[in-house]
Amino acid sequence: MHRAERRWLQAGIATLIAFLALIGVAALHDDIVPPSHVETIDPTRVAETPPFDKPGLRQTGPHSYEAYIVAHIFSFDPAHLTVPAGARVTFYATSPDVVHGFFIPGTAVNMMVVPGWVSSATHTFRRAGTYLMLCNEYCGAGHHFMYGAIDVR
């Protein structure tokens, strides 16, 4: 092996190890792990299964909320939410038909909504304003009509 080649590789692998170490520390020490939620639901009975039988917003604490969203072709139920600024909202979403996406641009709420499964993500809405919430996985002919809004007051 040429000397220059060995140096280049050593530098590359050292960077790589530094990266991996960082991810490792972030995971073990700061609990920064990939998003994951493992919970099943019968996709043919979403409308009868609590809490998705009554989709919408619930307050669970002074500043914390849970939002249950049913994503179906081609709309979200509910398509409109209003929360106060500073609210920490945990979203739970599922689909009775095909795969959808649930994405709020400008936040880290971005998840795949898969029939048979419940997805979850949390966000604290600090800034007031109107947020777009949209389906970012192709779900059929009306996919681009599938959007809604969150008003943060």
Place this chain on the structure above:
Amino acid sequence: MNEQSEARENRLVLAHLFLAMAALTVGAALGLLQALSRAGWMSLPRWFDYYRILTAHGVLNALVFTTFFICGLATLMTYRAIPRSRSLVVGWLAFWVMLLGTVMAAHAILSGKASVLYTFYAPLKASPLFYIGTTLLVVGTWIVLADLAGNALWLSRNRPGERLPLVVHGSVTTFVMWFIATLGVAAEMLFFLIPWSLGWTPTVNVMLTRILFWYFGHPLVYFWIMGAYLVWYNILPQFYHGRIFSDALTRLVFLLLLLLSTPVGLHHEFLEPGIAAGWKWLHTMTTYGVVIPSIMTAFAVFASFEMAARRAGVRGLFRTIAWLPWTNPAFAGPAFGMILFIFGGLGGVVNASYAMDTLVHNTMWIVGHFHVTVGAPVALTFLGISYWMIPRLLGTTLWAPKLALAQTWTWFVGMGIMSTAMHWAGLLGSPRRTDNVAYFGSTVAAAWMPQVHWAAIGGIILLLSMLLFVIVMVGTLRMPRTQSQPMTFASPEEEAMAPAPVLDHIGRWAAVAIALALLAYAGPIHELLEAHAYGAAGMRTW
């Protein structure tokens, strides 16, 4: 080896290459329609709607163009490096099976029975024709592998003691990697999607089909990259009177790609339910491992440039770059691709970290990313090297090389503009795979519309570039077939060390690759099966 049998082989290779180019030409035209429709500059008729077009664009460009081209390239390299009189029955069988599959899938898509995009996520349910056709395309490539491996075995049996030529080693390794990867999609098709689309099974396990798809989906992109690397290592050095930097390093790069391409696919499923965080985390770590063969390649390509420049008495970074044969379109195409690949690599590192991926998943950022990896480096390499290969295969010279050079420039500029705009739109939140992204006057969406317009401008330049390519090819086809130019591959620099024979035992490396794939996937697949998830019935929502 006489000229006649070489001409017979050339016809097989040409069939693959021309089919690839036809697919790309149609695919690029559809790409422009998408870009214009998203920008709101045209509206598509109902009988030729956005998602039908997008499915065709993805399938034609990402699956048909790349696969046919790589099959042609690997067949050419293997045949030329092992000159002997051979039967072409297996080679043609592969071609016809692939073509049959492509026609079936294309028919299903264009008639509107399969607007499921090239990822065909269940429970969107397409016509069985689509699934069976795509499966046949894959089965055809297995026959190509049999042909390549058969030739390599013939060599080791009949010329004992002779090493596997570098191009054969690279071609066979690429196809072995591909074979291991396609087992995932074949299982998805044969055990789940095909019986379900035929109505034999009522429901489908959605998460299982997704994990099988991405088991295949990530190595798919490495299949394209390995095709480009075959060109970068083995053909390009001749254009600057250079040599391959190192025989051993080249073999090792391909073997590492064989090992590391598969056990990483969950990085496409970071935001999905049903897969425990630990598995996603494991695949993040292995994903960063695939960086190693790519940094080795960056080094080897640059070292090869520099050593050739030094032999010619040129020194210094900028002088070396300026000295390279930029006026040769067969060099300029791949070299422009390499420049854009730097951005592709950086973007890939971003996507692989799950915290960042959450911000860009399924936004236009991702579309920008793969146009700056497969759409530029791979496509520019294949288009550029066609200017060298096609005239030689036809026994003629290239028509209008200046026009060909203009083609490489326009593709470079067009793809540069389009993918930069796509990346940017994605950062602002513009979703991918979506027809109308203005969301009826939403102020959030207004922020990304300028970028969507820029992407359309890039798309227009790209289509002009595609037309230039077609014009040059038609001109070349009409040139007199009198000049037969030799087709040779680059040879390596003198080695400091004798290369280890273990590098030639591709089968053993394949066994390790399978073991790694099992280690990475047995756990999450087992958990999905244990979850006893509800099946989904499937429907046609378009």
